[in-house]
Amino acid sequence: xxxxxxxxxxxxFALSLSAQWKPAGDKLKTRWxxxxxxxxxxxxxxxxxxxxxxxxxxxxxxxxxxxxxxxQKPASFDGEILVPFAIESSLSGVQKxxxxxxxxxxxxxxxxxxxxxxxxxxxxxxAVDWKADVWVNDIKVxxxxxxxxxxxxxxxxxxxxxxxxLVVKVWDPTDQGYQPRGKQVNxxxxxxxxxxxxxxxxxxLEPVSEKYIxxxxxxxxxxxxxxxIEAFINEISSSDRVEVKVMDGSRVVATGQSINNQPVxxxxxxxxxxxxxxxxxxxxxxxxxxxxxxxxxxxxxYAAMRKYSTKRDDKGIVRLQLNNKDFFQxxxxxxxxxxxxxxxxxxxxxxKYDIVKTKDLGFNMIRKHVKVEPARWYMHxxxxxxxxxxxxxxxxxxxxxxxxQYFTGVERLRSPESEANYRKEWKEVIDxxxxxxxxxxxxxxxxxxxxxxxxxxxEWTKQYDPSRLVNPASGGNHxxxxxxxxxxxxxxxxxxxxxxxxxxxxxxxxxxGWANKEHxxxxxxxxxxxxxxxxxxxxxxxxxYAEELKPLIRQGFSAAVYTQTTDVEIEVNGLxxxxxxxxxxxxxxxxxVNREICRILE
Numbered sequence: 001x002x003x004x005x006x007x008x009x010x011x012x013f014a015l016s017l018s019a020q021w022k023p024a025g026d027k028l029k030t031r032w033x034x035x036x037x038x039x040x041x042x043x044x045x046x047x048x049x050x051x052x053x054x055x056x057x058x059x060x061x062x063x064x065x066x067x068x069x070x071x072q073k074p075a076s077f078d079g080e081i082l083v084p085f086a087i088e089s090s091l092s093g094v095q096k097x098x099x100x101x102x103x104x105x106x107x108x109x110x111x112x113x114x115x116x117x118x119x120x121x122x123x124x125x126x127a128v129d130w131k132a133d134v135w136v137n138d139i140k141v142x143x144x145x146x147x148x149x150x151x152x153x154x155x156x157x158x159x160x161x162x163x164x165x166l167v168v169k170v171w172d173p174t175d176q177g178y179q180p181r182g183k184q185v186n187x188x189x190x191x192x193x194x195x196x197x198x199x200x201x202x203x204x205l206e207p208v209s210e211k212y213i214x215x216x217x218x219x220x221x222x223x224x225x226x227x228x229i230e231a232f233i234n235e236i237s238s239s240d241r242v243e244v245k246v247m248d249g250s251r252v253v254a255t256g257q258s259i260n261n262q263p264v265x266x267x268x269x270x271x272x273x274x275x276x277x278x279x280x281x282x283x284x285x286x287x288x289x290x291x292x293x294x295x296x297x298x299x300x301x302y303a304a305m306r307k308y309s310t311k312r313d314d315k316g317i318v319r320l321q322l323n324n325k326d327f328f329q330x331x332x333x334x335x336x337x338x339x340x341x342x343x344x345x346x347x348x349x350x351x352k353y354d355i356v357k358t359k360d361l362g363f364n365m366i367r368k369h370v371k372v373e374p375a376r377w378y379m380h381x382x383x384x385x386x387x388x389x390x391x392x393x394x395x396x397x398x399x400x401x402x403x404x405q406y407f408t409g410v411e412r413l414r415s416p417e418s419e420a421n422y423r424k425e426w427k428e429v430i431d432x433x434x435x436x437x438x439x440x441x442x443x444x445x446x447x448x449x450x451x452x453x454x455x456x457x458x459e460w461t462k463q464y465d466p467s468r469l470v471n472p473a474s475g476g477n478h479x480x481x482x483x484x485x486x487x488x489x490x491x492x493x494x495x496x497x498x499x500x501x502x503x504x505x506x507x508x509x510x511x512x513g514w515a516n517k518e519h520x521x522x523x524x525x526x527x528x529x530x531x532x533x534x535x536x537x538x539x540x541x542x543x544x545y546a547e548e549l550k551p552l553i554r555q556g557f558s559a560a561v562y563t564q565t566t567d568v569e570i571e572v573n574g575l576x577x578x579x580x581x582x583x584x585x586x587x588x589x590x591x592x593v594n595r596e597i598c599r600i601l602e
Contacts, residue, residue, distance in 0.1 A: 024094055027340075029340045030339065030350060041083070049436060055205065057202065058083070062081055064081040064094065066096065069100075069102060070103075073167060086129070086196040086341075086343060089342040100171075104197055121154070121207055123141065123205055126203070127149060127372075129196050129197060129343075130171065130172040136159065136164060136166055137158050141158055146425045147425075149432045150432060180422065183335065183337075196342050211291065211296045213232065222272075222324070226265050229266065239259065240296075241257055243288045243289075245285065246268065274323045275306040287300075311326070313601075329389075330598050331387070332363060334354065337566075338350070350580070356384065358386065361587060363386075364386065364598050366388055366565075367561045382438045390439050396450040403477075426444065441468060442470050442471070470482040488507055491511050493548055493549045503559070504556050504558060506561065509561070510529070510545060512541050512545075513526070513527070513531045514531070516582055520578075521578055529573060531572075539585045542590055
């Protein structure tokens with residue numbers, strides 16, 4: 001009888017929680033908004049490149065308060081917020097602005113499972129925009145700045161038996177600070193969008209042993225037929241042994257091991273399966289740490305045998321290559337914004353949807369524009385076969401801009417604090433995404449947005465990750481450095497600059513707008529590079545530009561990026577409406593011409 005009563009009250013409590021939360025505001029929603037369960041929000045494992053079986057999701061309803069900067073922890077809270085949706089978003093249930101003069105406080109309680117009692121406990125945050133301070137049971141456990149990368153703290157010494165209190169304080173100056181912020185502004189208009197403040201990716205707990213793997217770094221080399229795995233262990237001793245198994249499904253095809261903190265070099269079997277958009281084959285990995293004969297940690301991962309490079313073709317044009325073959329990379333500019341969740345997709349199915357539709361439309365690449373996504377987005381790209389160009393989110397002031405020639409002026413310098421912060425956050429982005437095989441190109445700057453020390457930043461990026469290509473400034477002030485010269489041209493494609501020493505690409509073009517009246521963020525304030533009024537008109541214009549692009553590829557372009565995947569707020573240049581309800585083009589016609597473009601160099 002007691003069990004039935006307990007179950008009844010648990011169900012009643014869960015239903016009452018759901019009843020207390022609802023999306024805020026009356027703006028556009030996606031179909032996935034109605035599928036959210038406050039007791040099971042974004043429940044998928046959040047770090048697929050390094051997976052352990054035990055973990056606890058802390059997403060759900062938290063308490064929140066907004067206080068002026070510098071105040072102590074609030075004695076009471078303003079209400080509840082649904083984590084991990086930014087407070088400005090509808091799905092947070094709050095939809096309030098914060099601003100640089102205020103701080104956002106979060107609080108919730110959690111219990112640590114009894115079976116974890118002999119483990120360390122790590123507290124993980126997928127991303128918090130921008131500066132976070134964290135307490136457990138009124139004990140400060142850590143601080144992190146950076147709005148786009150994961151971080152964690154060992155909270156074991158702060159834990160107690162029973163309920164534990166977790167408090168997070170966040171400060172974010174949006175466009176009134178120097179930090180990377182992408183498209184966020186306090187006054188959204190045109191191509192600039194709503195601020196995003198606070199927790200916007202999954203928060204979770206993980207038990208680990210005293211000695212554990214903090215990170216892994218996976219580097220394939222198809223020329224030497226080797227995969228190199230570095231396991232970063234919190235407390236390494238020379239006798240610790242790292243073992244790696246590489247599997248095709250569950251069948252072990254190669255192994256390797258090392259001691260003395262050396263990387264593990266795994267020699268792959270002859271003729272391994274190579275990853276490509278047409279065949280996105282992934283090998284499964286197991287990485288184990290042993291002290292003597294005792295296993296102290298094991299994680300699951302995956303890897304791909306693939307190579308990104310450039311090479312001059314028989315006409316003397318420098319081409320992008322995939323796996324040592326000329327490969328025209330073609331995809332949309334993808335901003336990753338949601339009308340209901342802003343930076344955060346409502347569900348994992350929604351997160352995957354944009355990639356699936358991009359694939360359906362015949363593209364083989366996505367340029368992730370001035371935003372970094374949750375880890376599962378990159379996993380979906382790995383599994384579906386989608387090359388990613390990864391932008392660094394932009395921020396700070398812009399220097400003088402000269403788009404159509406090589407820049408000979410003086411770049412405006414950032415403050416020492418701004419420069420140090422940019423370098424820190426850019427390194428964290430690269431470290432975070434290094435092992436995801438779909439990431440093929442790093443883009444430190446977009447146009448002249450916060451551009452500085454371009455040659456130095458590009459050369460550092462190339463040295464830090466020689467396994468990928470570096471596009472110094474997409475459409476921005478051009479310097480003869482890195483692997484790519486990237487032109488922006490709206491609306492129709494034009495090859496107005498050419499670099500004989502690097503790959504020349506069309507980093508943005510198109511922007512064909514259609515304000516579909518039933519699916520608008522705002523009914524009367526919409527913007528596009530060019531405007532049309534029907535699926536047929538948009539498709540006709542799209543195909544016209546695609547046909548104009550074809551001869552430019554033969555003349556010198558080695559990649560192209562069409563603006564853009566979806567509408568975003570009042571910007572209506574998307575192939576898909578902002579709510580993902582309508583594909584605004586004839587899919588069959590667009591997919592046909594896109595696939596022709598992707599195959600043009602074969």
